[in-house]
Amino acid sequence: MEILDAGVIAHVGVSTPDGPLVLPMAYGRDGELLYLHGAIANHLLGSGEEQEICATVTHLDGLVMARSPFHNSMNYRSVVVRGRGRRIRDYRRKIEALRLITDHVVPHWDDVRPPSRSELRKTLVLELPLTEASAKVRAGDPIDDPEDIEGPWWAGTVPITSRFGRPTPSSDLNHGTTVPAPVVGLTGSTLDQRPRRQRG
């Protein structure tokens, strides 16, 4: 759950008549459900109310550089969720799912204009049960063959960190509008450490 909660986008795959398709999507989580929202929703549900999907969230934490390229790797944390995505039709559940997706990135639902009925109609939101989720974590040094350890080659790791910069107001922003506190709080934080709502 921590890996999912720290992520910002998921790569979501579906099977189509033209082969598999993988697209980046925003998401949110509540208990044992993942909520998905984005361009792929149209591809997903052109054909019905449900579809088999795979949502993968990956944090790339660093390069793992071994003495032999055969042992090169990455340090990462990932979660793979597989299951049937179901379209949410109920008005109240849809608005709640949108709140979760919005607040997933940074909690600011209380600082936006609530969606209108017509916006909600146009928005496709999916729920995906987390029953088939598997996490994988790789951390630490490369693991080389014992006979290579004393060789002349360098081996080690190079960390990768993703950080938020300073919020930039929209060029059409009303003068006097203040930046919501949770958005201010993003500046300089890593994606993992960003301000988040407590949840179950």
Added chain:
Amino acid sequence: MEILDAGVIAHVGVSTPDGPLVLPMAYGRDGELLYLHGAIANHLLGSGEEQEICATVTHLDGLVMARSPFHNSMNYRSVVVRGRGRRIRDYRRKIEALRLITDHVVPHWDDVRPPSRSELRKTLVLELPLTEASAKVRAGDPIDDPEDIEGPWWAGTVPITSRFGRPTPSSDLNHGTTVPAPVVGLTGSTLDQRPRRQRG
């Protein structure tokens, strides 16, 4: 091509009897071919020499926070490559593909122990033609409804930057082994700006 060359991992999707599967993989590029290598290769080619796959590379450049969550978005650059992944069997082509994958992250092939025949046999490498590749870029401010522009809500973007940290030697590293220059050059650079080999 720039988007592909700047990326470090691809999210690769295949269709399986248990539904779609999306996993992160290392990759390289040469001209009009993408080379893939990683855990998914086994899933991919358990069943044959070729398989329909989709490889998606996404750079998340920032959050796009609109006045209405309906217009929330992300700034990103992505490339979606769809096609038939083919297993590379030829010894020389395989070693060349591994060099391209290794050097894709940071050019250091000349600083590692070359792969042995038995390592090469165990390594599954795929090539995927770039004929069906489509790029998508979103940049800049949120686009709100005109009637919301004068409202009291904040709108803007928050940049996200991913950087390499300082290389950390493996705990079992031979004293006196120096860090290869391209690896030293990673420190502090963004993923986009990392040292790269010139290529076609």
